[in-house]
Structure formats: structure tokens, C-alpha cells
Amino acid sequence: MPRVEPGHDGPERMTSTSLPARLSSAAPVSAAATSQDFTPRYWLFSLPAVLVIAAVIVFPWLFTLYMSTQDWKIGGGAEFVGLGNFAELAQDARFLESIWHTVYFTVLAVVLPIVFGTAAALVFHREFPARGLLRTVFVMPMMATPVAVALVWTMMFHPQLGVLNYLLSLVGIPPQGWVYDPGTVIPTLVMVEVWHWTPLVMLIVLGGLAGLPREPYESALIDGANDWHMFRHITLPLVWPFVMVAIVIRTIDALKAFDTIFVITQGGPGTASETLNIFLYLQAFQFYKIGYASAVVVIFFVIIIMLSLLLLYARQKSKWNT
């Protein structure tokens, strides 16, 4: 097995290095066998997978698209309205506001855990006493169930009886509204996300740091680089593909965030924390407007596809071999 230097070709190269060896050891194939086309017979083998994908992915999507063109409320009849639901959404102030809330929440809930998680990974990458124990303590929030976490935080946010305002009072800071104030509700919800998911980012980045080669650092030290130079020009570029993985995972998580927000605020006060998911839930499962909710799903899907393409492009650009 050839040794691979991650500093040169990265993980993608590692997976491909074992392939030629296996291929080269394969028995020689006769000319008659290569000339015969087995493809039609192989199609049958893919049939179960195709059927499953068609049933659980393709059909629901086509049906959602179909429903988005209907004015259909559970318990009532459906009526074809074409793009009427989309036109109505374009004028629905609460829907537009929910897009803004989703963007605001997602940006904060991605950037902050990435920054804190990367910083924590750099700290835990160093050798110091009780490092193992502290790492374990640090990742504990990640193991908690989101709904349980949300319920505990709800109690802590209580303006009169919550422990957070009590702690603030000990240092002379006046009580805050937390999730009970429209102005601070989204940053406060992000605080819960940061507490909950920074450990995940730390683990991903820590995994990347553990695989970095020592040679570039030795060369940099000889060249007189300080800690900042080594971080900026060696560590960060080398660990960036792992940070990108963390960004992709966090973005997906933040976009689909529902449980924490619903349990703590239900989108309130008023509509101050009503994200697209909460808006969608209300339309589909509180008001039973399935056609309208399907149109929201279609728009949400388009937003996610665009964002995914952007992130995939960024991840591609961040690969070591580019």
C-alpha cells in the first residue's frame, strides 16, 4: 500500500490509490467476453433501487408539485389554481418575513458555531493536562435530545424566574427579555444552537487537524514563522476542507431547524421568530392548507438547491489538490 502524504493530494487521492493495484491483479479478459454486451441484463438488478427511489423521492416530489397548483384544504375539495399559490405567497408579508428570519437565523447559526468550534478544535489539538476529560465534557451538549434541550433553556429564559436573569443580577446587569423580546429572540435561539452544535464542528475540525503533516510546520519554524503565520498560511488552508464539511452540515441543520424554535417560542413573540419551517408547519398542520403549504415547500426546495450548489462549488474550490 503506497504511503500518501495528505499535504499533497488529500483524502480523494487516498481512496484512488488502492484501485489500480486491484485492477492490475485481475485475470485477463478474453476478447469474446469483452465484445458481448451484458448491459440489458444488468438493468434488472437496478430495478428495486429505481422503484424505491421512484416511490419515496420522485413520486412525493411530483405530487408536491401537483399539490402546489391546487387550492386544497384538508376536508374540502381541491381546485386547480395554476401558479395562484405562488402569486399569493409573493404578496404574503408573513411568508416574506419568514424568509428573512430563516436567513438571519441560518447565517448566525452557521458562522458562530464554525468560529467557536474551530477555535475549540485548535485548543483541544494541543497537549495539556486533563485534555481527554475536557474534550468529553465539551461534546456533551451534542448528545442531548433537542426537545429536552429546548425545554431546559425555556425554563432558564423565564424573565422573572429563569436562572439567566438571576446570574445577570449578581453582576448588576438588568434582566433581559431573551426569547420573550421580539428584538432578541433570534439571537437568543442562535445561542441555544451554538451551545448545542459547536461541539460537532469542533469534532470535525479536530479530525482534520489530527491528520495534518508535521513537515510544513518544521519548515515554517526554520523560516522564522510565528504562531499566527503558521495558523494563517498552513493550518487554515490545510484544514479548510474539513471546515467546509462542517459548514455544509451546519447549513443543512440550521435551515431545517424546527424543534428548538417550536418548543421555545412557537415562532413568537408575535411572528418574530417565525422561520420558513414554522410558517410551513402552520399552513400545513394548523390551518390544513395543503396546496399553499406545498407551494412553500417548492420555494424552500429551490432555495436549498441554490444554496447547496453554492456550497458544493465552494467545497470543490477548497480541495487540497486544487
Place this chain on the structure above:
Amino acid sequence: MTDHLLKPTRRVLLGGAAAALASPLVLRRAQAQGAFDWKKFSGQSIDVLLVKNPRSDLMQQAEKEFTELTGIKVSSEQVPEQQQRQKAVIEFASGKPSFDVSGISLHVQKRMAAKGKWFENLEPFIKNAALTAPDFDFADFGAGPVAYARQADGSLDTLPFFVDYWIIYYNKELFDAKGVAYPKTMDEMFTVAQKLHDPAKGIAGFVSRGLKNANVPVWTSLMLGQGMETVSPEGKLLTDTPEAVWAGELYKKLNKETGPVGSVGFNWNECQTTFMQGRAAMWLDGVGFATPLEDPSKSRIVGKVGYGVTPPGPKAHHAGMFADGMGISRGSSKKEAAWLYLQFMTNKKNQIAMLKSGAGAPGRSSAYLDTETIQASKFGKQYFDCLLASAKIARAGLPQIVPVTEFRDVFGVALTNMIGGADVAGELKKATETFAPVLAKSEQG
């Protein structure tokens, strides 16, 4: 045999005495069995959909006794309120619900149930002597709850087994400390709250729901003081009338000027916590939330809680009423067995058990006259007086329309904005304009 009768032995005498003592019991049971055959549908099994709450716990505890009496097996599940409502809507819309009996919140789903023809009309069952036990006594159900459960076409598709009247919980200690009397009018509620409001000591004069959707019954309960509901019997929205604005102004003042910080995000549970920690002087909410207030392990105000009837408004005196009903699925193939279940679970004994355990206010009037229960209760006489007085002036707390949830959502946002300082008349006008087409469409479809 004759010898035994003429010269009875000690054993025969004892046996005879025992038989004589037991005979009235045996006779009564035989008569009851003869009058009504509970075993008629023995061997059947029914499925029941319940909302997760203490009342459903009691019903599940009573299932064993029901099965012993009838031979009918019960498979019931408790689902949290919001999810139960969704499950009911979706399953009834499918035409083949998986349950024979379901509970519903009448204040949310009554019209939806009628429109979707969810339940059987119960009156033919009630009138059928072969299916209804003589001691069921339907007339014992309160006139108010029955009227509330009755649909517009006169049919009765659910039994109103639980009623929630809105009352004012007040902290007697805080009232006494400032020498303030219980408010005699709705306007006085604000002046009293102002006197008791003491932010420096962390005491709010008044607390009520501020969270969107949950907050609407507070406003509608105040509006009842104007003798007006939010939708007229003809289906016209009255939500931007001067009376509605008056109630909105009072709601705003009470919560903004005498409420605790953050009440804009309070649901009933935050209000309850605040009140039972002694941090609020008055709390307007449903009578069903009383239980933990008198529990020493949860409350700091045990024995200090006053239970007051909602004060009269400028034009009328009403207590907001909300209720739960239980009905038989129209798609059920075991309707008769399901009816026996409904009868048993809402009989006098089980309704008293509900009151005794503090699980809620029963729909039957006789439960409130059970002196033994009242004397043994931890709530005291004032609680029961308040319940009875509220029952006499009860009026629907939410409009009886199909899109109740959308109504609560739209006006809930307006009320939240009011606590934030928004103009009451403007918010109500905007909300009315937003909701009017939703209501119109629901009446068409």
C-alpha cells in the same frame, strides 16, 4: 328439609342470616341487570383517541372496570393536544378513522366536526332504552355545556364531559397586604392591578397570556363584558367594533402596564408559574389550571389563592367558556359498543372522580352538589362557589366557526403587537381585514 326448618341448626341459622343480609344486594343487581344489559356487546373491542391530560388518565384507569362490566375491550391512546387535533382532522378526512371514539376541543373543532360529518348524532342513542342505562340521566348534563356542544342543525354529536370557565385567580396575601378588595368591574381590574403592581419587588399586578394564538381567549373573555362575541350569529366579524377595541385597550393596559416583563411570550404555563411563585397578584385563565396552585411541592401560595368570578364588564357579566366533548366516529362499525363506553366514562361516578382529583370541571351538574367531594377537596368552598357562579353566566369564549386556529393566529399576532405598544384600533382593523376573506372562504367551501 322440613326438619331443618322446624329445628334449625346453628349452621342453618347462620347461613340463613347471611342469605337474608345479602339478598337486597343480589336483588338490586339482578334488577339492574334485568333493566339494562351491559353485556350486550361483550367480546367486541373499540379504539379510543384521547388528548393527553389528567382526565384521559382517569378514563384509562376506569377501562378495566368498564371491560369487567361490559366485556368490551378498550384500546385507547393519549396524544398531546396539538398532535391529537391534527390526527383527528386527517383521519376523519380520510373517511375511515382508526378509532371508534374520539375526544375533541369544542371551542376549536366543533364546526369542523359538523362540516366534515365526523360524529354520529347521539340523541337516537340517548333515547334508545335498549342502549342507554336508566341511571345515565342525560338531563344531569348542564344546560350551558349541552347547548355549547349542540350543532347549528340541532344535533348533538358529542357529550360535553369537561368544561373550562375562565376565572380570576388572585393572591389573597398580596391583596390583604395593600388593603385592596377584589375588583367589582372589568375596569376596576386595571385600577386594582395598578395598586398591586410592584416591579421593584418583582410583583406584577396582573398576568395573562401574551403568546400569539394562546392570548386570544383573554381578549375575547374581556369582550364578553360588552355582551358581545367576536363573530355575530349571522357570521359577521365584530372584531373591529368599538366594543372589541375597548377589550383590546383593556388587554393592552393590563399586560403592558401591570404585567410582568416578557409576558408577550407567556402561555398559560408561564402565567401559572409566575402566579404560583407569588409573583403576580391576579391571573385570568381557565379554572382547569387550579390543581398545582394548591400543591405544596410546586406552589408558594398554597392556601392563599382566591378564586374569583370574572368581573362584569360595562354591559354584561359573562365568564368565557371552553369545553371538550366526546363522540362516536361516523365510520365506526361498533357504534353501540362505543356508546356504552361514552355512557360509562361520563356517568355520575366518573364525573365526580374528575372533580375530586382536580382533573377539571365536569359537564354534569350533580358533581358540584356532591357535598362529600366539596368538603374533602383541597380547593375549599370558594373554588366551588366560583365554579357554580361561572357556570351560570358562561358564554362561548371563542367564535363558533371552522377556521378557529387561523382566527387565533391572526388576532393573536395583533394582540402581541398591542403589548409591544401598537395602536389597538389599527391592529384590530388590520387583523379583521386579513381574516375576513379566510372566514368567507370557510363558509363557502
